[in-house]
Amino acid sequence: MHRPCPRTTRRSAASALAALALTAGGIAAASPTHAADPNLVRNAGFENGLSPWTCSADSGTVTASPVHSGTAALRATPAGQDTARCSQTVAVKPNSAYQISAWVQGSYVYLGASGTGTTDVSTWSPGTGSDWKQLTTSFTTGATTTSVTVYTHGWYGQGAYSADDFTLTGPGGDPTDPGDPVPAAPGGLAAGRATSSSVALSWTPVTGATGYRVYQDGTRVQEVAGASATVTGLAPSTSYRFQVTAVNAAGESPRSAEITATTTAGGGGPAVPKHAVTGYWQNFDNGATVQTIGDVSDQYDIIAVAFADATTTPGAISFTLDPALKYDEARFKADIAAKHAAGKSVVLSVGGERGTISVNDTASANNFADSAWSLMQKYGFDGVDIDLENGINPTYMTQALRALSAKAGSRLVITMAPQTIDMQSTSAGYFRTALNIKDILTVVNTQFYNSGSMNGCDGKVYSQGTVDFLTALACIQLEGGLDPGQVGLGLPASTRGAGSGYVPPSVINNALDCLAKGTGCGTFKPARTYPGVRGAMTWSTNWDASSGNAWSSAVGPHVHGLP
Numbered sequence: 001m002h003r004p005c006p007r008t009t010r011r012s013a014a015s016a017l018a019a020l021a022l023t024a025g026g027i028a029a030a031s032p033t034h035a036a037d038p039n040l041v042r043n044a045g046f047e048n049g050l051s052p053w054t055c056s057a058d059s060g061t062v063t064a065s066p067v068h069s070g071t072a073a074l075r076a077t078p079a080g081q082d083t084a085r086c087s088q089t090v091a092v093k094p095n096s097a098y099q100i101s102a103w104v105q106g107s108y109v110y111l112g113a114s115g116t117g118t119t120d121v122s123t124w125s126p127g128t129g130s131d132w133k134q135l136t137t138s139f140t141t142g143a144t145t146t147s148v149t150v151y152t153h154g155w156y157g158q159g160a161y162s163a164d165d166f167t168l169t170g171p172g173g174d175p176t177d178p179g180d181p182v183p184a185a186p187g188g189l190a191a192g193r194a195t196s197s198s199v200a201l202s203w204t205p206v207t208g209a210t211g212y213r214v215y216q217d218g219t220r221v222q223e224v225a226g227a228s229a230t231v232t233g234l235a236p237s238t239s240y241r242f243q244v245t246a247v248n249a250a251g252e253s254p255r256s257a258e259i260t261a262t263t264t265a266g267g268g269g270p271a272v273p274k275h276a277v278t279g280y281w282q283n284f285d286n287g288a289t290v291q292t293i294g295d296v297s298d299q300y301d302i303i304a305v306a307f308a309d310a311t312t313t314p315g316a317i318s319f320t321l322d323p324a325l326k327y328d329e330a331r332f333k334a335d336i337a338a339k340h341a342a343g344k345s346v347v348l349s350v351g352g353e354r355g356t357i358s359v360n361d362t363a364s365a366n367n368f369a370d371s372a373w374s375l376m377q378k379y380g381f382d383g384v385d386i387d388l389e390n391g392i393n394p395t396y397m398t399q400a401l402r403a404l405s406a407k408a409g410s411r412l413v414i415t416m417a418p419q420t421i422d423m424q425s426t427s428a429g430y431f432r433t434a435l436n437i438k439d440i441l442t443v444v445n446t447q448f449y450n451s452g453s454m455n456g457c458d459g460k461v462y463s464q465g466t467v468d469f470l471t472a473l474a475c476i477q478l479e480g481g482l483d484p485g486q487v488g489l490g491l492p493a494s495t496r497g498a499g500s501g502y503v504p505p506s507v508i509n510n511a512l513d514c515l516a517k518g519t520g521c522g523t524f525k526p527a528r529t530y531p532g533v534r535g536a537m538t539w540s541t542n543w544d545a546s547s548g549n550a551w552s553s554a555v556g557p558h559v560h561g562l563p
Helices: 012-026 327-339 364-379 394-408 431-435 467-479 505-517 541-546 550-558
Strands: 060-062 073-076 086-091 096-107 109-114 121-125 134-140 147-153 161-169 190-194 198-200 209-215 219-224 230-231 239-248 259-262 277-284 302-306 346-353 383-388 413-416 443-447 485-490 535-539
Touching: 012 134, 012 147, 060 198, 073 147, 096 109, 096 147, 096 209, 109 134, 109 161, 190 259, 190 364, 190 394, 198 239, 209 230, 219 230, 230 394, 277 443, 277 485, 277 541, 277 550, 302 413, 302 431, 302 443, 327 364, 346 364, 346 413, 364 394, 364 535, 383 394, 394 431, 413 431, 443 467, 443 535, 467 485, 467 505, 485 505, 505 535, 505 550
Parallel strands: 277 302, 277 535, 302 346, 346 383, 383 413, 413 443, 443 485, 485 535
Antiparallel strands: 060 073, 073 161, 086 147, 096 134, 096 161, 109 121, 109 147, 190 198, 198 230, 209 219, 209 239, 239 259
């Protein structure tokens, strides 16, 4: 198959003769047709190797098959937390319209442009099989934009993808323009939170830079658009040297000053016990006991700080301590650190009854991940809790949580607190999201209250407030694809903690025994046992404290004593 010819201004023979006749007759010929804008992407079909394309973690190569046209195409393979992002920087003009397209093959292939100066864009295909599909999107550059980064990438856990025949049409820029010099070396490189397998880095943005390259022990390991990155795949208790450079269409800056950072000890996986108790801590005063994080009972293994705040940026979240609590921020951070020292995890809960955070596209997914990671670094949160009661988009929430996981590493804690209706079917948005991130998900603590009657896994209807309700509904999740260690029972700590659905701690304990050991069941008895069931959750630690911690004192030891 031959590469398609570009559009030209050639006319048919008849048209040419007609034009000649008009000229001969004394009528001036019309101005020549304006040629189409050239393709600004260099080596767009990979016939000349990989350069000037660069691929993250050396994930890309040039292959002779499969190709869309010509003799070569890009072949890139995601691995671990790397999505096999391949990109090149292209000179453009400010305040101009551009269209980008590429032919792709494989599962979950993305095409996009960053550094546009307006709204960065991307589009994707969920899968093409062995067929080639053209992806197309467009953007307008900002008033000072002289270069953009064109990129493609795959997705976590997916196979290799192919890409070929890239085009970027619009007014061409001039990378030799003195107004677009090679950027200066970044300053202020610093290491943030380190885990056993990752180190977070940040630096001062550089004027004129369209991207940054991260070097680990002298080898380039990442290319990012913003002034921060998380290097993953590291060994525990190991020191690494890092530098960064700034890039644009004119070239790459000198390297920054070098820093050294050391990963923490320990293996991978969240530091959450096999059987765990989760409690929500209220960042507001609604009549329950006002607490500090330090006041929370030691029976709680995961403390979910409720809640994050929405911002004017779609998908982004923030957090501010309620002034009514008179809780100093420095003490708040110190209390979180003390809980860490005691082996506990503290996560930031997103949503709640009045939560208005929406993650419905790639931009808002990235905003969510970036802002959540920033709050984790600032306060010491171990992860996030997803408690969105206004609906959830499984595609983009999955994207957001995977992006956060790429930043935070293997010790990220992700919890969820869906309503019962959200976990009735694997096709529901919440359930789909949980299954999409099963490899990085800690626990789903479904709210088995404020819900009325619901179907159990045997197709029968059960009323809330009973052992059967808890076990028959939890069975849906256990048989629907979640691991037992990812299933928890969410109940209110007292009758004041919810409108309906409160059960005494003894009922919760019986339900856990029924699921884990096959004892203590009501009329419903699961076909098999789930000894690894994670445990229980309550709203809230404050309402629990108002009752003298009766809930956690009864449920906590029982959870921790499960097989």
